[in-house]
Amino acid sequence: MRILITGGAGFIGSHIAAAYVRDGHEVAVLDNFRTGSKRNLPAAATLFAGDISQAGDVELAFRQFQPEVVSHHAAQLDVRHSLEDPAHDAATNVLGGLNVLLQAARCGAQRFIFASSGGAIYGNTGRMPADEATPVQPLSPYGLTKWTFESYLHIWRQVHGITPVILRYANVYGPRQSAEGEAGVIAIFSRRLLRGCPCVIYGDGSSTRDYVYVGDVVRANQLALTLADGGTFNVGTGRETSIRTVFDTVRDTVDRLLGRGEERPRLPEHAPARAGEVYRSALDNRRAGEILGWSPQTSFEAGVAQTVEWLQRSA
Numbered sequence: 001m002r003i004l005i006t007g008g009a010g011f012i013g014s015h016i017a018a019a020y021v022r023d024g025h026e027v028a029v030l031d032n033f034r035t036g037s038k039r040n041l042p043a044a045a046t047l048f049a050g051d052i053s054q055a056g057d058v059e060l061a062f063r064q065f066q067p068e069v070v071s072h073h074a075a076q077l078d079v080r081h082s083l084e085d086p087a088h089d090a091a092t093n094v095l096g097g098l099n100v101l102l103q104a105a106r107c108g109a110q111r112f113i114f115a116s117s118g119g120a121i122y123g124n125t126g127r128m129p130a131d132e133a134t135p136v137q138p139l140s141p142y143g144l145t146k147w148t149f150e151s152y153l154h155i156w157r158q159v160h161g162i163t164p165v166i167l168r169y170a171n172v173y174g175p176r177q178s179a180e181g182e183a184g185v186i187a188i189f190s191r192r193l194l195r196g197c198p199c200v201i202y203g204d205g206s207s208t209r210d211y212v213y214v215g216d217v218v219r220a221n222q223l224a225l226t227l228a229d230g231g232t233f234n235v236g237t238g239r240e241t242s243i244r245t246v247f248d249t250v251r252d253t254v255d256r257l258l259g260r261g262e263e264r265p266r267l268p269e270h271a272p273a274r275a276g277e278v279y280r281s282a283l284d285n286r287r288a289g290e291i292l293g294w295s296p297q298t299s300f301e302a303g304v305a306q307t308v309e310w311l312q313r314s315a
């Protein structure tokens with residue numbers, strides 16, 4: 001298949017690009033390198049350097065590559081930035097997404113895979129883990145743009161017959177995730193503990209997230225190509241892991257790798273909880289199991305070890 005991946009130079013998109021190339025697909029990437037890197041790209045992928053919020057950039061990539069499948073991963077995904085500059089967030093995630101969707105329909109792409117966010121759209125729900133029928137309640141403009149774009153996809157299915165596969169990711173982690181920025185707490189703690197620096201937990205450490213390993217997310221994207229019909233699927237483990245457990249697991253992993261160093265912090269530092277953040281989050285993955293044939297295969301400990309080892313190698 002000819003597959004165009006927007007955001008394919010980023011953390012998740014580049015792992016998907018590599019897997020699709022390995023599976024024998026023809027892959028192209030459209031990316032403006034805002035957070036992604038050329039180093040992440042598989043050699044066999046065709047690169048279109050461009051911005052999804054520029055209609056001309058998107059049109060050029062689609063005209064030249066004529067994809068049968070679009071995997072839409074390019075996004076502004078910094079939650080705090082989305083609160084500070086919601087117009088820029090929407091310009092990328094809604095208007096940029098629409099440029100991609102319009103071109104997908106124009107060139108006759110049959111399938112549109114969209115990287116949505118379970119954590120960001122369900123908000124503080126009473127349902128734990130949250131299934132796909134949970135009423136959405138985004139707490140940030142970022143979550144709102146993900147939900148909005150999902151709704152456009154449902155309209156495009158009705159009007160243009162394009163098949164959407166909406167993957168609502170939990171908190172994805174693994175090699176290549178940025179240790180800068182505000183997201184990616186596993187990468188951030190790993191980098192800091194490898195350097196012997198303190199780690200800050202906002203709140204008392206009992207707040208939870210559902211951490212899913214990037215290799216498992218890639219497999220969901222491989223299965224999304226084979227699904228006869230479209231659909232919406234949570235891609236998470238269904239398990240809540242507290243931020244304090246994240247710290248302890250990363251610390252123990254770094255200890256195993258480097259030996260227990262006394263200069264390395266044994267305990268996290270604490271700062272006041274940040275407003276607007278979800279307290280608990282976990283995604284019910286039974287639908288993905290039943291229809292996509294997907295379930296997570298990587299234990300939290302194994303995934304953290306992969307991440308820490310990668311960060312140490314790339315330091």
Ligand SMILES: NC(=O)c1ccc[n+]([C@@H]2O[C@H](COP(=O)([O-])OP(=O)(O)OC[C@H]3O[C@@H](n4cnc5c(N)ncnc54)[C@H](O)[C@@H]3O)[C@@H](O)[C@H]2O)c1
Binds near residue numbers: 012031073
């Ligand atoms: N990382 C997570 O935990 C997580 C969770 C839920 C959903 N998602 C979604 O998965 C997707 C990929 O996230 P990631 O973690 O790999 O982030 P990332 O920042 O590593 O990847 C995003 C990619 O999109 C590119 N990009 C950004 N703006 C662009 C633009 N205007 N035009 C073209 N390219 C642009 C970046 O350069 C980067 O390569 C995003 O849509 C994100 O919202 C991620």
